[in-house]
Amino acid sequence: AQSVTQLDSQVPVFEEAPVELRCNYSSSVSVYLFWYVQYPNQGLQLLLKYLSGSTLVESINGFEAEFNKSQTSFHLRKPSVHISDTAEYFCAVSEDSNYQLIWGAGTKLIIKP
Amino acid sequence: EAGVAQSPRYKIIEKRQSVAFWCNPISGHATLYWYQQILGQGPKLLIQFQNNGVVDDSQLPKDRFSAERLKGVDSTLKIQPAKLEDSAVYLCASSLFGGYNEQFFGPGTRLTVL
Numbered sequence: 001a002q003s004v005t006q007l008d009s010q011v012p013v014f015e016e017a018p019v020e021l022r023c024n025y026s027s028s029v030s031v032y033l034f035w036y037v038q039y040p041n042q043g044l045q046l047l048l049k050y051l052s053g054s055t056l057v058e059s060i061n062g063f064e065a066e067f068n069k070s071q072t073s074f075h076l077r078k079p080s081v082h083i084s085d086t087a088e089y090f091c092a093v094s095e096d097s098n099y100q101l102i103w104g105a106g107t108k109l110i111i112k113p
Numbered sequence: 114e115a116g117v118a119q120s121p122r123y124k125i126i127e128k129r130q131s132v133a134f135w136c137n138p139i140s141g142h143a144t145l146y147w148y149q150q151i152l153g154q155g156p157k158l159l160i161q162f163q164n165n166g167v168v169d170d171s172q173l174p175k176d177r178f179s180a181e182r183l184k185g186v187d188s189t190l191k192i193q194p195a196k197l198e199d200s201a202v203y204l205c206a207s208s209l210f211g212g213y214n215e216q217f218f219g220p221g222t223r224l225t226v227l
Contacts, residue, residue: 106155
């Protein structure tokens with residue numbers, strides 16, 4: 001992947017509201033797609049990934065992301081956010097020919113009570 | 114299972130000084146990565162090791178940065194001499210194998226160069 005774009009540096013939402021964090025990438029070959037999350041004062045950890053198969057992937061804590069090849073996107077969604085979802089979310093992409101991860105700049109999810 | 118350990122957590126130095134960071138990956142993980150994360154940006158890969166061999170160091174500024182992974186376990190990253198633009202968080206990650214396997218990250222070392 002040549003680049004990964006996360007257009008929103010911060011997304012404020014009210015608790016229990018839905019949220020979408022956007023991720024677009026540029027690549028002309030097959031890709032693998034990842035969302036990592038960094039909770040306050042913790043290291044990055046994998047949230048979910050798309051390698052092949054179903055284009056809709058889910059995490060254990062209610063997030064989902066859909067791979068859209070035509071739009072080169074991998075947006076992250078949650079129908080109802082909780083205060084514990086406060087974190088920075090990073091989208092990352094690697095190409096089939098080169099597994100190096102290319103990272104977006106991150107989106108801070110801010111939950112308003 | 115113990116996670117990826119890094120030390121120190123914070124370091125403040127003056128420009129032209131030297132600094133070293135240490136990383137201990139998860140036991141049994143063959144692949145180790147060093148990333149640089151500048152404020153407001155995503156991580157950038159500096160170097161990737163497979164056991165004690167270098168897989169990719171294309172983005173490592175070799176005139177000032179060096180890294181080693183002796184015996185295929187612990188790793189150190191050194192900067193000599195440091196520049197102001199080296200101020201960043203340095204992340205270490207490990208995975209069982211390379212490829213698209215999940216990477217496990219340490220807490221990072223925040224370096225400030227004055």
